[in-house]
Amino acid sequence: MELLEVKNITKTYSTHTALRNVSISIPKQSIFGLLGPNGAGKTTLIRIINQIINADTGSICINGENLNANHIKMIGYLPEERGLYKKMKVGEQLVYLGQLRGLSRKKAVIQGKHWCKKLEIFDWWSKKVEDLSKGMAQKIQFISTIMHEPELIILDEPFSGFDPVNANLIKDEILELRDQGATVIFSTHRMESVEQLCDHIAMIDNAEKILDGTKKDIKNSYKTNTYQVEHDGDIQLTESIYEVISQGKSENDNVLSSIKIKNNSSSNELLSELIKHTEVHSFAEKIPSINDIFIAKVKGGGNE
Amino acid sequence: MSKIWLIIQREFLSRVRKKSFLLATLLVPLLFPAIMGGMIYIALEQDKNVEQRTIQILNNSDFLKFENSSKYKYIAVEGNVDQAKIVFSESDDFAFVYIPKLDIENPKGINFYSKSSPGISLISEFEKNIERQIRDVKLLESGISQAVLDKLKTNVKINSFNIKDGEEKKSSSELISGMGYVMGMLIYIFLFVYGNQVMQGVIEEKNSKIIEVIVSTVKPFHLMMGKVVGVASVGLFQFMIWVLISIGVTMGAASYFGVSSGQQVMMKNVMEDLSQEQQLEAAEVNPEVLEVFNMISDIPVLKIATLFVFYFLGGYLLYGALFAAIGSAVDTPADAQQFMLPIMLPVIIGLMGLFMFVFKDPNGVVSFWLSIIPFTSPIVMMGRVGFGVPLWEIVLSMGLLATGFVFTIWLAGRIYRVGILMHGTKVNYKVLAKWFMMKN
Numbered sequence: 001m002e003l004l005e006v007k008n009i010t011k012t013y014s015t016h017t018a019l020r021n022v023s024i025s026i027p028k029q030s031i032f033g034l035l036g037p038n039g040a041g042k043t044t045l046i047r048i049i050n051q052i053i054n055a056d057t058g059s060i061c062i063n064g065e066n067l068n069a070n071h072i073k074m075i076g077y078l079p080e081e082r083g084l085y086k087k088m089k090v091g092e093q094l095v096y097l098g099q100l101r102g103l104s105r106k107k108a109v110i111q112g113k114h115w116c117k118k119l120e121i122f123d124w125w126s127k128k129v130e131d132l133s134k135g136m137a138q139k140i141q142f143i144s145t146i147m148h149e150p151e152l153i154i155l156d157e158p159f160s161g162f163d164p165v166n167a168n169l170i171k172d173e174i175l176e177l178r179d180q181g182a183t184v185i186f187s188t189h190r191m192e193s194v195e196q197l198c199d200h201i202a203m204i205d206n207a208e209k210i211l212d213g214t215k216k217d218i219k220n221s222y223k224t225n226t227y228q229v230e231h232d233g234d235i236q237l238t239e240s241i242y243e244v245i246s247q248g249k250s251e252n253d254n255v256l257s258s259i260k261i262k263n264n265s266s267s268n269e270l271l272s273e274l275i276k277h278t279e280v281h282s283f284a285e286k287i288p289s290i291n292d293i294f295i296a297k298v299k300g301g302g303n304e
Numbered sequence: 305m306s307k308i309w310l311i312i313q314r315e316f317l318s319r320v321r322k323k324s325f326l327l328a329t330l331l332v333p334l335l336f337p338a339i340m341g342g343m344i345y346i347a348l349e350q351d352k353n354v355e356q357r358t359i360q361i362l363n364n365s366d367f368l369k370f371e372n373s374s375k376y377k378y379i380a381v382e383g384n385v386d387q388a389k390i391v392f393s394e395s396d397d398f399a400f401v402y403i404p405k406l407d408i409e410n411p412k413g414i415n416f417y418s419k420s421s422p423g424i425s426l427i428s429e430f431e432k433n434i435e436r437q438i439r440d441v442k443l444l445e446s447g448i449s450q451a452v453l454d455k456l457k458t459n460v461k462i463n464s465f466n467i468k469d470g471e472e473k474k475s476s477s478e479l480i481s482g483m484g485y486v487m488g489m490l491i492y493i494f495l496f497v498y499g500n501q502v503m504q505g506v507i508e509e510k511n512s513k514i515i516e517v518i519v520s521t522v523k524p525f526h527l528m529m530g531k532v533v534g535v536a537s538v539g540l541f542q543f544m545i546w547v548l549i550s551i552g553v554t555m556g557a558a559s560y561f562g563v564s565s566g567q568q569v570m571m572k573n574v575m576e577d578l579s580q581e582q583q584l585e586a587a588e589v590n591p592e593v594l595e596v597f598n599m600i601s602d603i604p605v606l607k608i609a610t611l612f613v614f615y616f617l618g619g620y621l622l623y624g625a626l627f628a629a630i631g632s633a634v635d636t637p638a639d640a641q642q643f644m645l646p647i648m649l650p651v652i653i654g655l656m657g658l659f660m661f662v663f664k665d666p667n668g669v670v671s672f673w674l675s676i677i678p679f680t681s682p683i684v685m686m687g688r689v690g691f692g693v694p695l696w697e698i699v700l701s702m703g704l705l706a707t708g709f710v711f712t713i714w715l716a717g718r719i720y721r722v723g724i725l726m727h728g729t730k731v732n733y734k735v736l737a738k739w740f741m742m743k744n
Contacts, residue, residue, distance in 0.1 A: 013742075014738065014742070047520075047725075050520040051520070052516070052519050052520055052725070053725075054743075056743075072520070072521055075520070077516075077517065077520045078517075079513075079516040079517060079520070081513045081516055081727065082513055082514070082516065082517065083511075083512035083513030083514045084512065084514055085318075085508075085509075085512060085514055086508075086512055087318065088318065096310065096314055097517065097521075099310050100307060100310060100518065100521040100522060101521055141517075144517070
């Protein structure tokens with residue numbers, strides 16, 4: 001079941017195209033990574049989903065329904081450029097933002113308090129925002145994003161500026177919300193967080209979608225059949241189906257080699273070949289990180 | 305719609321709860337009259353205690369005479385001008401006047417020397433004095449006796465009436481100009497203070513970066529209108545408090561008037577026209593005080609108050625929306641300066657028009673047009689209404705003002721929706737025009 005279906009979205013500003021014919025579908029209860037370098041068009045897409053701006057062409061459906069004003073209360077949005085009213089009290093602010101998302105006043109108070117307690121910031125409920133530390137303000141921003149129990153949570157660079165403790169806290173909350181049924185769109189150009197969290201990924205570069213799929217599939221399709229081996233001494237592989245790509249020293253003064261299998265023989269065969277020549281300390285398949293794929297794709301390299 | 309209501313509420317409460325609001329609301333009605341009263345008091349005291357100034361006079365004419373007054377003491381000097389000038393420059397005296405032998409048909413060559421520049425009023429006082437004496441001489445020469453001349457001096461006070469629907473009403477253009485002046489000024493001040501608050505509010509939202517969260521829940525246009533209306537309600541609320549305070553003060557003053565009337569009426573007259581000294585004496589009688597009160601009660605308070613609220617709101621909406629648009633386009637208040645001039649210009653023209661045309665000729669061509677054109681009408685029409693304006697003019701002016709603010713709100717809304725999401729862009733009028741044309 002797809003929660004969000006983006007079809008053939010194009011958005012042009014007078015001088016440049018921000019999105020060109022982009023389609024993505026986001027399954028329910030997934031964490032969807034929207035990746036791309038700065039200026040690729042991620043924020044434009046997110047703003048279109050949030051109905052801040054309109055697309056020129058294309059359609060967007062949530063739960064099979066065309067995007068409309070009723071969807072505002074289903075969405076929680078944490079923009080990249082985010083802030084709070086500095087002169088307002090924390091509690092008032094949360095209640096106000098909750099009400100803007102369609103909560104009743106009473107419900108907004110209950111939810112705001114509940115989340116403040118959960119994130120251990122309730123003591124600050126009646127303090128002004130300008131008195132908060134940056135980390136606390138970030139917690140409040142996060143609470144304001146999810147307090148109305150949205151089905152779709154959109155986080156634009158959520159960890160930029162977060163300290164590691166808060167970042168972990170937020171990560172755990174995101175996973176918990178997903179388990180409770182929420183769908184999360186996660187836009188970033190920082191790949192390490194994607195690696196841990198996302199099930200699905202779409203990559204946008206230069207206004208166009210260049211990659212789309214589950215994290216597993218993408219990683220597998222970018223595997224190069226290369227193995228990382230830690231061993232003693234030199235090895236001379238006689239079989240031409242193996243190629244030593246690089247060799248270096250490991251931390252334990254062993255030799256670290258990257259070996260590529262050029263045909264489709266199995267890793268076991270490589271291992272048994274290696275054992276004949278040297279003492280093997282470790283053996284692992286080299287799986288490309290999202291970061292590697294990202295850099296390769298964005299540079300225009302692609303697969304191989 | 306309920307979201308606009310939420311925004312209006314927030315804008316209203318966040319401002320009204322500030323200590324500075326409470327302070328301004330309470331202090332302004334106390335402070336302004338206090339400052340004005342203080343200045344008038346000082347001016348009066350200064351007039352009273354002014355040192356008698358000595359003026360040396362070299363009088364070669366045979367008919368001009370100068371009598372000492374409380375302000376000036378005249379000392380006749382002899383000899384030629386150059387010597388007299390030297391004597392004067394070595395003395396401590398205030399001024400030296402040289403009067404040559406005058407041809408009565410063509411009096412020329414009177415020179416006034418002083419160490420510091422004399423005020424215009426002193427010179428014109430002198431000129432009037434001499435003109436009067438020459439006129440008297442001429443009249444005497446044409447055979448009118450001194451007795452008749454003395455009788456010629458009369459004091460005239462004109463009572464002005466408005467006739468309308470067969471009724472006569474005593475009017476006082478001084479009082480009405482005073483009211484028009486105060487209301488025009490009030491609207492002028494409100495436009496700036498509250499227009500600026502709207503702008504600051506928008507810049508704050510942009511700077512604190514909350515704006516994107518808000519516009520993902522409401523349409524930018526609704527946010528802008530919520531803010532504009534919210535701030536307007538703060539203004540009205542403040543105005544209401546002021547009205548209540550001034551009613552209280554007036555009632556207090558009215559009961560006080562019975563005791564010491566002269567002083568207060570004097571102040572009033574001084575406020576209207578500092579130079580009308582003769583009236584001071586005339587006002588020192590109780591019936592005149594009563595008259596002023598009667599005139600106040602004759603002014604159609606309800607009509608003027610209604611018009612004031614309409615023109616305040618209309619003018620505020622017209623300019624407030626533009627202020628919001630400017631706020632949305634810039635990142636800091638300093639950047640906003642370059643766009644302020646075109647907004648401030650018509651407001652200032654309105655205020656100047658009020659002073660230069662309306663009080664001289666409330667129904668003149670310039671007064672008429674300034675009170676019809678929406679950008680100046682809120683200020684100028686308030687100056688005119690006290691003098692009686694035909695209904696059709698008021699209706700036309702109000703209609704155009706309403707059209708005007710609908711137009712500026714539409715214009716501002718189109719700039720605002722784009723501007724609030726732009727950070728760090730260098731903005732000029734071309735960019736604004738581009739934003740205006742941009743599709744959603």
